[in-house]
Amino acid sequence: MGALGVPVALWALAWSCVAELLLEPDQPFRVPDGWSHVERVPPGQTLELILALRQRGTDRLESLVRDVSDPKSPRYGRFLTLEQARELVQPAPQTQLAVRKWLLGHGVDECRSVATRDFLQCRMSVSTAERLLPGAEFHRYRRGPRSVLRSPRPYSVPRDVAPHLDFVGGLHRFPAERKVLSRAWATSGPPSGERAAFHLGVTPSIVRKRYNMTGEDIGQLANNSQACAQFLEQYFHQADVAEFMQLFGSSFGHRSSVDRVVGHQGRGKAGLEASLDVEYIMSTGANISTWVFSNAGRHESQEPFLAWLLVLSNTSALPWVHSVSYGDDEDSLSRSYLRRLNLEFMKAAARGLTILFASGDDGAGCRRDPGGNHTFRPSFPASSPYVTTVGGTSFRNPFLVTEEVTDYISGGGFSNVFSMPDYQVAAVQQFLRSSPKLPPSSYFNRSGRAYPDLAALSDNYWVVTNRLPLPWVSGTSASTPVVAGMVALVNDRRLRRGLPPLGFLNPALYGLPPRHRDALYDVTRGCHVSCLDGTVQGQGFCAGPAWDPVTGWGTPNFPRLLAALGPP
Ligand SMILES: *[C@@H]1O[C@H](CO)[C@@H](O)[C@H](O)[C@H]1NC(C)=O
Ligand SMILES: *[C@@H]1O[C@H](CO)[C@@H](O)[C@H](O)[C@H]1NC(C)=O
Ligand SMILES: *[C@@H]1O[C@H](CO)[C@@H](O)[C@H](O)[C@H]1NC(C)=O
Ligand SMILES: *[C@@H]1O[C@H](CO)[C@@H](O)[C@H](O)[C@H]1NC(C)=O
Ligand SMILES: *[C@@H]1O[C@H](CO)[C@@H](O)[C@H](O)[C@H]1NC(C)=O
Ligand SMILES: *[C@@H]1O[C@H](CO)[C@@H](O)[C@H](O)[C@H]1NC(C)=O
Numbered sequence: 001m002g003a004l005g006v007p008v009a010l011w012a013l014a015w016s017c018v019a020e021l022l023l024e025p026d027q028p029f030r031v032p033d034g035w036s037h038v039e040r041v042p043p044g045q046t047l048e049l050i051l052a053l054r055q056r057g058t059d060r061l062e063s064l065v066r067d068v069s070d071p072k073s074p075r076y077g078r079f080l081t082l083e084q085a086r087e088l089v090q091p092a093p094q095t096q097l098a099v100r101k102w103l104l105g106h107g108v109d110e111c112r113s114v115a116t117r118d119f120l121q122c123r124m125s126v127s128t129a130e131r132l133l134p135g136a137e138f139h140r141y142r143r144g145p146r147s148v149l150r151s152p153r154p155y156s157v158p159r160d161v162a163p164h165l166d167f168v169g170g171l172h173r174f175p176a177e178r179k180v181l182s183r184a185w186a187t188s189g190p191p192s193g194e195r196a197a198f199h200l201g202v203t204p205s206i207v208r209k210r211y212n213m214t215g216e217d218i219g220q221l222a223n224n225s226q227a228c229a230q231f232l233e234q235y236f237h238q239a240d241v242a243e244f245m246q247l248f249g250s251s252f253g254h255r256s257s258v259d260r261v262v263g264h265q266g267r268g269k270a271g272l273e274a275s276l277d278v279e280y281i282m283s284t285g286a287n288i289s290t291w292v293f294s295n296a297g298r299h300e301s302q303e304p305f306l307a308w309l310l311v312l313s314n315t316s317a318l319p320w321v322h323s324v325s326y327g328d329d330e331d332s333l334s335r336s337y338l339r340r341l342n343l344e345f346m347k348a349a350a351r352g353l354t355i356l357f358a359s360g361d362d363g364a365g366c367r368r369d370p371g372g373n374h375t376f377r378p379s380f381p382a383s384s385p386y387v388t389t390v391g392g393t394s395f396r397n398p399f400l401v402t403e404e405v406t407d408y409i410s411g412g413g414f415s416n417v418f419s420m421p422d423y424q425v426a427a428v429q430q431f432l433r434s435s436p437k438l439p440p441s442s443y444f445n446r447s448g449r450a451y452p453d454l455a456a457l458s459d460n461y462w463v464v465t466n467r468l469p470l471p472w473v474s475g476t477s478a479s480t481p482v483v484a485g486m487v488a489l490v491n492d493r494r495l496r497r498g499l500p501p502l503g504f505l506n507p508a509l510y511g512l513p514p515r516h517r518d519a520l521y522d523v524t525r526g527c528h529v530s531c532l533d534g535t536v537q538g539q540g541f542c543a544g545p546a547w548d549p550v551t552g553w554g555t556p557n558f559p560r561l562l563a564a565l566g567p568p
Contacts, residue, residue, distance in 0.1 A: 019158060019159060020134055020135075020156035020157060020158055020159060021156055021157060021158075021159050021162040022135070022154050022155070022156045023155065023156065023157050023162060023165060023167055023168060023336070024154070024155075024167050024172070024334035024336055024337060025154065025334075026334045026335055027154070027167075027172045027173070027333070027334035027337065028172075028331075028332055029150075029151075029152050029153075029154075029172050030174075030332065031141060031152075031174070032174050032177070034143045034144075035141045035142065035143040035148075035174060036141065036142055036143070037139060037140075037141055038139070038140040038141060038142050038147065039139065039140050040137070040138070040139050040140075041126050041138040041139060041140050041149055042126065043125060043126050043127035043130075044125055044126070044127070045125065045126045045138075045149075046123055046124065046125055046126070047123070047124065047125075047126055047129060047138065047149050047170065047299070047300075047301035048121060048122065048123050048170060048299045048301050048302055049121075049122055049124070049129060049168055049169065049170045049171070049301065050119060050120070050121050050122075050168070050169035050170055050302065050303065050306050050307070050310065051099065051119065051120040051121075051122065051165060051168055051169075052118070052119055052165065052166040052167050052168070052169065052340050053091040053095055053096070053099055053117070053118050053119065053120065053164060053165060053166070054091055054095055054163065054164050054165060054166055055089040055090070055091055055118050055343060056088075056089060056090065056091060056092055057088045057089050058089065058343055058346075060088060061088055061089060061343070061346050061347065061350060062346060064080070064088070064350055065346045065349045065350050065386065065504060066422075066507070068080075068349075068350060068352070068503060068504075069349055069503050069504040069505075069506070069507045069508070070423075070507040070508075070511070071507070071508050071511060072511065077352070077499065077500030077501075077503065078500070079350065079351055079352030079500060079501075079503060080350045080351055080352075081316065081351070082115050082116070082313075082315070082316040082351065083115075083316070085116055085347055085350055085351055086115055086116045086117060088350070089116055089118055089343075089347060090116055090117040090118060091117060091118055091164070094164075095164040096117065098160065098161055098164045099120065099161065099164050099165065102132075102157075102158060102161045103120075103122065103132070106124075106128055106131055106132045107124075107128060108122050108124045108128060108132065110122060110123040110124070111123075114310050114313040114314040115313060115314050115315075115316070116313045116314075116347070118313070119309075119310050119313060121310060126138045126149070132157075133151075133155035133156065133157060133168060133171070134155070134156050135151075135153050135154050135155045135156050136151040136153060136154075136155035136171060137151050137152065137153050138150070138151055138301075139151070139152060141174070145233075146232075146233060146300075147300050148174065148175065148300050148301065149170075149300055149301040150170075150171060150172060150174065150301075151171045151172065155168065155171055166336050166337070166339070166340040167334065167336050167337050167340060169302075169303045169306045170301045170302055170303055170306075173303055173328075173332075173333065173337075175231060175232050175303065175304055175305075176231075176305070176326060176327065176328040177232065179273065179475075180272050180273050180276055180473050180474065180475045180477045180478070181361060181409065181473075181474040181475045182470075182472055182473060182474070198399040198400060199399060199400070199401065200399065200471070201460045201461065201462050201471045201472065202457055202459070202460050202461045202462065202478075203248045203461075203462050204248045204249060204251075204252070204279075204280070204283035204284075204286075205248065205251045205252075206401060207280070207283065207284060207456075207457060207482055208251070208252060208283070208284070209401055210395075210401050210404075210457065210555075211284075211456075211486070211555070211556050211557060211558045212557055212558050212559050212560075213252075213284070213486075213558045214559075215251070215252055215253070217252075217286075217489060217558060217562075218252055218253045218254065218286040218287040218288075218489070219285065219286065219287040219288035219289075219488070219489060219492045220287070220492060220496060221492050221495055221496055222289070223289075223495075224288055224289065224320070224488065224491060224492045224495055225259070225288060225289040225290065225291055225319035225320070225488075226281055226285045226288050226289070226290055226291070226319050226320070226321040226322075226323070226484060226485060226488035227290065227291040227292065227293060227318070227319040227321065227322045227323070228277040228278060228281055228290075228291075228292055228293070228322070228323040228324070228325075228481055228484070229292075229293040229294075229295075229308050229322060229323075229324045229326070230271070230273070230274045230277070230292060230293065230294045230295070231295055231304040231305055231308070231326055232271075232304060233266060233268065233271070234271035234273050234274040234294070235265055235266050235267075235268055235269075235270055235271055235274055235294065236258065236270055236271070236274040236275050236277075236278045236292060237270045237275070237465075237466070237467075238257045238258060239467060240270055240275050240279070240464045240465055240466065240467060241256060241257055241258060241275075241278055241279060241282065241464075242256045242257065243464050243467060243469075244275075244279045244463070244464035244469075245279075245282070247464065247469060248283070248462065249283065249286075252283075252286050253286060253287050254282060254283065254286040254287055255282060255286075255287055255288075255289070255290065258278060258282075258290050258291070258292050259289045259290055259291065260289075260290075260291040260292070261291070261292050261294055262291060262292070262293045262294065262311060262315075263293055263294040263295045263307075263311070264294055264295070265292075265294050269466055270465045270466050271465070272463060272465050272470070272473060273325060273477055274292075274294075275463050275464060275465040276461065276463045276465075276473055276477055276478055276481070277292075277323060277325060277477065277480075277481045278290065278292060278481075279463060279464065280461070280478060280481040280482050280485065281323055281481035281482075281484050281485045281488075282485070283482075283485065284481075284482050284483075284484075284485030284486050284489070285321070285484065285485025285486070285487075285488040285489055286485070286489075288485070288488050288489065288492060289319075290319075291319050293308055293311060293322075295307045295308050295311075305326060309341070309344050312344070312347075312348060312353075313344070313347065318351075318353060319353075319488075320352065320353060320354060320488065320491050320501040320502075320503075321353070321354045321356070321484050321487050321488040321491065321501075322348075322353060322354070322355045322356065322484070323356050323480050323481040323483075323484035323485075324355065324356065324357050324358070324381075324480070325357075325358040325475075325476070325477035325480055325481075326357070326358070326381075327357065327358065327359075327360050327379040327380060327381060327382055327411075328379065328380055329365070329367070329377055329378075329379060329380075330377070330378040330379060330380040330383050330415060330416060330417055331367060331377065331378075331416070333380060335417065338380060338417050338418075341380075341381065341384070342384050342385070342386055342418065345381065345384050345386035345387050346386050348386075348504075349386050349503060349504035351503075352500060352501050352502075352503040353503065353504075354388065354484075354487050354491075354501070354502055354503060354504065354505055355386075355387045355388065355504075356387070356388045356389070356390055356480050356483055356484050356487070357381050357382050357384075357387050357388070357389050357390070357480065358382070358389075358390055358411070358475070358476035358477050358479070358480040359379070359382045359389045359390060359391040359392070359410060359411035359412055359451055359452040359455075359476050360379040360382055360411025360476060361392075361409040361410075361411060361475045361476055361477075362377070362379075362409065362411060362529070363408065363409060363410065363411065363412070363528035363529035363530050363540045364376040364377070364411075364412060364413045364439070364443075364444070364528060364529070364530035364531075364540030364541060364549075365377030365378065365379065365411070365413065365530065366530055366531035366532070373442065374443065374531040374533050374535070374536075375442065375443050375444070375531075376413050376414075376439070376443050376444045376530055376531070376540060377413075378413045378414060378415050378416060378448070378451075379411055380415075380417075382411060382451050382452065383413075383414075383415035383417065383418060383448070383449055383451055384415075384418060384449070385415075385418050385419075385420075385421040385449040385506075386504060388453050388454070388504070388505045388506055388509070389411075389451040389452040389453050389552070390452055390453070390454060390455060390456060390476060390479050390480040390483050390552075391407075391410040391411060391412055391451075391452035391454070391455035391458075391476060391479065391550060391551050391552055392406075392407035392409060392410040392411075392455055392456070392457070392458025392459065392474075392475065392476045392478070392479045392551075393405060393406060393407050393410070393455050393456065393457055393458060393459070393479070393523055393551055393555055394406075394407045394457065394458070394459040394460075395457070395459070396525070398459070398460060403521070404455075404457065404521065404523050404551075404555055405523065405525040405526040405543070406523060406525065406526025406527060406528055406542075406543045406550050406551055407457075407458045407459050407474070407526075407528075408526065408527065408528050408529050409458070409474070409475065409476075409528065409529065410452070410455065410458065410476060410528050410550055410551060411451075411452065411476060411528075412450075412451055412452050412528060412540070412541060412548075412549040412550045412551075412552075413444055413450070413451065413540070413541070413549055414444045414445045414446060414447075414448035414449070414450050414549065415445070415448035415449040415450075415451075416445045416448055417448070418448060418449040419447055419448060419449065420447055420448060420449055420450060421449060421506070423506050423507045423510045423511065424449075424450060424506070424510050424547070426510075427510055427546065427547035427553075428450045428547065428549075430546060430547070431450075431544065431546070431547055431548050431549070432446060434544065434545075435541070435542065435544050435548070436544075437527070437539075437542045438541075439530070439536050439539070439540060439541065440535060440536070443530070443531070443535075443536060450549050451549065451552070452549070452550075452551065452552040453505070453506055453509055453510075453552040453553065454483065454509065454520060454551075454552040454553050454554065454555065454556070455479060455523060455550075455551035455552055455554060455555050456478075456479035456480075456482045456483050456555050456556065457478070457479060457482065457555070458474055458475055458476050458477075458478050458479040459474045459478075460472055460473075460474060461473045461474065461478045483556065486556050486558055486561065487502060487505065489558075489562075490502060490561065490562055490565050490566050493562060493566045493567055494566060494567055496567075497567035499567055502565060508565060509553060510547075510553075512564055516560070516563065516564035518557060518560045519556070519557060519560045519561040519563070519564040519565070520553045520554035520555060520556055520557065520560075520561070521554045521555045521556075521557055522545060522546065522553070522554040523543050523548075523550075523551040523554045523555060524543050524544055524545050525543055526542065526543055526550070527539050527540060527541065527542035527543070527550065528540045528541060528542075528550045
């Protein structure tokens with residue numbers, strides 16, 4: 001065998017090198033905790049894959065986003081329509097042709113495209129998918145009632161198709177989990193002597209009081225809207241929203257139901273996360289029409305987060321503001337996937353959408369590198385330079401409306417993939433120069449995009465879920481919709497005056513002139529958590545004056561934010 005075996009193996013290797021290429025060779029396959037392998041999927045089972053076609057015009061997209069988002073640019077606010085975005089990024093005709101020809105060659109003819117023509121969502125049998133993507137082998141994984149089809153082995157595509165694709169979705173990445181935290185242990189009661197002013201947890205009136213919102217600060221415009229996106233079988237119930245507003249909404253004008261659900265709204269129990277998002281975006285963005293994007297596992301082979309991006313690329317009239325509490329470790333995603341999603345956020349920015357992501361609930365995070373040393377662990381999309389990332393704070397005295405300090409869980413840090421965008425260089429350098437307690441430089445990448453951009457309260461919220469009021473709900477999933485609602489209110493005032501909406505917020509936020517710096521309360525106390533080791537001993541970065549990678553620029557002071565970003 002030996003003498004014959006070697007040349008055969010070499011020939012096979014050479015042949016496969018010529019014919020096919022791995023598309024995401026750096027995409028790890030890791031079955032997350034709680035998921036278990038069930039079986040190899042029978043060949044006749046159908047599945048859906050999402051193909052990300054290589055776009056054109058991405059350099060022009062980047063400079064366009066810079067112009068339309070920078071208040072100092074003459075093109076500020078001159079956003080693209082969905083059709084104009086398509087003209088800019090749609091794949092070249094030879095790309096569309098090469099991909100179609102490849103798919104049709106394998107009998108794949110059930111594909112749906114999007115308005116920007118840069119994604120295809122295709123339905124096929126497992127046996128077809130395994131022939132189309134040599135190497136892939138589909139298995140079923142289960143977690144509780146939910147199952148997904150995934151390939152533990154890498155996939156390839158023909159060498160002549162590879163340059164036309166960024167990635168194929170629905171093979172390796174599992175739906176990311178983001179759970180709100182419950183801190184029931186924190187119930188030690190208010191300090192005696194302060195009973196007159198104490199509160200037992202954060203409610204809409206506490207949020208509105210802290211951020212100086214008055215009864216006048218509610219939406220007026222019928223065609224302004226805001227949205228939150230839910231993934232993973234997370235449903236809200238209209239009855240919970242109504243009850244929440246009845247209990248907590250008496251001091252401000254508001255709506256009591258979600259106006260539009262895009263996608264699939266299951267009948268199951270309400271999720272705490274979904275209830276939280278909806279109830280708080282509707283409390284700061286009060287009386288503004290609210291949409292919920294709900295992509296709860298329509299098809300077990302999809303990546304629900306990608307499915308949401310496809311909806312954005314396929315809908316011309318969208319809410320201007322989107323709050324998303326979702327994230328994954330940056331190092332668990334392939335470079336081509338990260339780059340492409342970053343381009344999708346640029347597409348949204350070019351259209352004037354404001355996309356806010358929660359910064360995560362693990363502080364700086366922690367990861368052991370292959371050599372055994374620890375480093376911090378950034379989270380994505382929080383680490384994208386084209387989204388606005390929201391961290392978390394607590395009241396210094398948890399029972400009083402006092403100044404805010406760092407919530408030790410607040411996600412923050414530096415990307416290892418995306419370099420630091422121009423808009424934040426001065427602010428971040430200032431922090432790096434002046435922070436007295438910087439972690440060792442081997443723990444983070446000081447040339448990367450640094451986050452969060454701003455913050456809000458993330459501790460001890462009241463939420464109504466499944467008709468029950470629940471206290472002590474915490475996490476940046478709470479602060480993100482609070483900020484989103486305020487941005488939607490600023491948009492409301494701008495639109496009423498005939499001004500464009502804010503769009504991608506960061507260039508304006510980092511570029512605020514000194515007289516408008518009080519648009520945010522600077523949070524200067526407290527550190528967030530990180531690696532539990534002998535070097536950093538559980539501590540990540542610490543808040544300080546001006547911007548920091550724990551609370552960003554701080555928390556909104558609504559009337560001043562409106563003065564800074566609203567109509568003159
Ligand atoms: C995008 O919208 C068009 C028109 O409504 C529809 O035909 C198509 O199926 C949609 N694409 C996806 C991926 O859902
Ligand atoms: C907002 O509230 C803070 C205290 O919560 C107060 O110091 C400040 O004067 C208020 N008004 C404005 C416009 O900042
Ligand atoms: C609430 O918004 C609607 C438009 O959507 C507006 O007509 C109404 O006046 C607003 N309510 C209050 C109390 O301002
Ligand atoms: C919102 O309504 C106003 C007044 O009816 C109108 O001028 C404006 O074009 C509308 N804006 C959008 C985005 O539909
Ligand atoms: C781990 O850290 C130590 C001390 O900083 C350093 O000397 C060593 O080279 C690092 N090891 C690896 C594999 O990076
Ligand atoms: C640090 O970040 C830059 C991007 O800003 C990246 O090119 C580089 O590879 C990163 N270094 C490490 C060690 O991850």
